[in-house]
Amino acid sequence: MDIVAVSNSNVLDYLNDPSPRTLGRSALEWLDQLQKPTIIRVAGRDRSRTRAMATLLHGNEPSGLFALHRWLLEQHTPDVNMLFLLGGVYPAKIPPMLSLRQLSEGRDLNRCFKEPFEGEEGAIAKAMLAELHKVKPECLLDVHNTSGTGPSFAVTITNDAAHQALTSLFTDRLIMTDLRLGALMEYSEQEVPTVTIECGGSQDDQAHQLAYEGLVRYASRPDVLSLEKAEWDVEVLRNPxxxxxxxxxxxxxxxxxxxxxxxxxxxxxxxxxxxxxxxxxxxxxxxxxxxxxxxxxxxxxxxxxxxxxxxxxxxxxxxxxxxxxxxxxxxxxxxxxxxxxxxxxxxxxxx
Known part of the structure; x- marks a missing residue:
C-alpha cells in the first residue's frame, strides 16, 4: 500500500513501498509527479536494520534516479530496510528536465549539510539529516554523476575496510579527503560508514547501468561492510x-x-x-x-x-x-x- 505524507516541517514528501502503478512509465514521468524532495522507504526481509542511499542532490545528475526507478519498478525485496533520499527535485524538474545542477538563485544542496542550514536548500538538508538521525542506518551512499565524462570513483572522508567495501560495490577507485565542504558524505563523522559514488558522466548509459548494478548489490547482500565480499581491489588516492x-x-x-x-x-x-x-x-x-x-x-x-x-x-x-x-x-x-x-x-x- 502506498502512503504519501507531508513532514511536520512541510519540506519533504514520503513514499512507503511504492507500487509500480505509482511510479510512471519512465524515470522522467515519475520525476514529473514528484512535488518535493522525497523520502522513499522500502521494507526489507530483516526489519531490524536499514541502509540509506541519497541521490539527485544535484538536479543534473540522473544515474541514481534512473537506477532507483528501475529497481523500484522491478519490486525487489531488499535484504534490509532501505531508505532513499531524493534531494534536488526542484532543479531537476525545471525544463529541460535534469539539466540544472541547482536553482539559479539557489545554493548547491551538497554544500548545505552543516549549520546554519540557511535558505531553502539548508532546510532540505536539515530535514534529510533528521530522517537519517531518526532511522540510524548502518551505512549511507550518496550517488552522483561526474561533472564531465570519465571513469567512476568514490569519495570519502574516512578510509577503512567498511568504506572500501562499500566502494567496491560500484567501483575500484576511492578518493580520501580531509576537506570539509558541507557535503552529505561528511555524515561519516557520525560513525556511519558513508561514501559518495561518482558513477561517470550524466549522459553515459554505462554510468546509469553501474548505478543500477551497484544498488542491486547494496540492497541484496546481507553484509556490505566487509572487504571479503569486495568486487575489486580498491585503489586509494589520498587528500587531493x-x-x-x-x-x-x-x-x-x-x-x-x-x-x-x-x-x-x-x-x-x-x-x-x-x-x-x-x-x-x-x-x-x-x-x-x-x-x-x-x-x-x-x-x-x-x-x-x-x-x-x-x-x-x-x-x-x-x-x-x-x-x-x-x-x-x-x-x-x-x-x-x-x-x-x-x-x-x-x-x-x-x-
Whole structure:
C-alpha cells in the first residue's frame, strides 16, 4: 500500500513501498509527479536494520534516479530496510528536465549539510539529516554523476575496510579527503560508514547501468561492510588538492587560446581524468595574470600554486607528475565549484 505524507516541517514528501502503478512509465514521468524532495522507504526481509542511499542532490545528475526507478519498478525485496533520499527535485524538474545542477538563485544542496542550514536548500538538508538521525542506518551512499565524462570513483572522508567495501560495490577507485565542504558524505563523522559514488558522466548509459548494478548489490547482500565480499581491489588516492579559479577569473575551453580568457583549457581535457600528467605535458594556456587566477586548496587551506604548476611560454604544466580527476569542461561548474582535483602520480597528497 502506498502512503504519501507531508513532514511536520512541510519540506519533504514520503513514499512507503511504492507500487509500480505509482511510479510512471519512465524515470522522467515519475520525476514529473514528484512535488518535493522525497523520502522513499522500502521494507526489507530483516526489519531490524536499514541502509540509506541519497541521490539527485544535484538536479543534473540522473544515474541514481534512473537506477532507483528501475529497481523500484522491478519490486525487489531488499535484504534490509532501505531508505532513499531524493534531494534536488526542484532543479531537476525545471525544463529541460535534469539539466540544472541547482536553482539559479539557489545554493548547491551538497554544500548545505552543516549549520546554519540557511535558505531553502539548508532546510532540505536539515530535514534529510533528521530522517537519517531518526532511522540510524548502518551505512549511507550518496550517488552522483561526474561533472564531465570519465571513469567512476568514490569519495570519502574516512578510509577503512567498511568504506572500501562499500566502494567496491560500484567501483575500484576511492578518493580520501580531509576537506570539509558541507557535503552529505561528511555524515561519516557520525560513525556511519558513508561514501559518495561518482558513477561517470550524466549522459553515459554505462554510468546509469553501474548505478543500477551497484544498488542491486547494496540492497541484496546481507553484509556490505566487509572487504571479503569486495568486487575489486580498491585503489586509494589520498587528500587531493582542489584547484579553483579565483572569483574574478575567466575561463574558455578552446583548442587554442583566443587571448580573451585568464585560463584556456582544451575541450577534450576530460580525457585526462585519472591519467598521469607529466611535467612535460601542458594542461592548457594561462593569460597575463599568470597563476594568480588559480587557488590550490588542500586540507581547507590555500597552498602555493608554484608547488603545483609551472608556466612556460604561456602554457601551464604540472610541477611534478600528477593524477587529476573530476575534470570539468562546463565553465559554469568550473567557476562555481572547481576545475579539478589532483594528487601525485603515486596517489599520495601533493602537500
Amino acid at each position: 588538492i582542489r584547484v579553483e579559479l579565483v572569483p574574478e577569473a575567466t575561463i574558455e575551453y578552446l583548442p587554442e587560446p583566443s587571448g580573451r580568457a585568464d585560463l584556456t583549457l582544451p575541450p577534450d581535457i576530460e580525457h585526462r581524468n585519472f591519467g598521469i600528467v607529466s611535467p612535460n605535458e601542458p594542461l592548457g594556456w594561462i593569460g597575463k595574470k599568470g597563476l594568480s587566477v588559480l587557488n590550490a586548496i588542500g586540507h581547507n587551506r590555500t597552498e602555493n600554486m608554484g608547488q603545483v604548476f609551472q608556466v612556460r611560454e604561456g602554457q601551464i604544466f604540472p610541477a611534478q607528475a600528477i593524477k587529476a580527476f573530476m575534470i570539468t569542461t562546463n565553465p559554469v561548474i568550473a567557476k562555481s565549484d572547481c576545475l579539478f582535483y589532483a594528487v601525485k602520480a603515486t596517489g599520495e597528497p601533493i602537500f
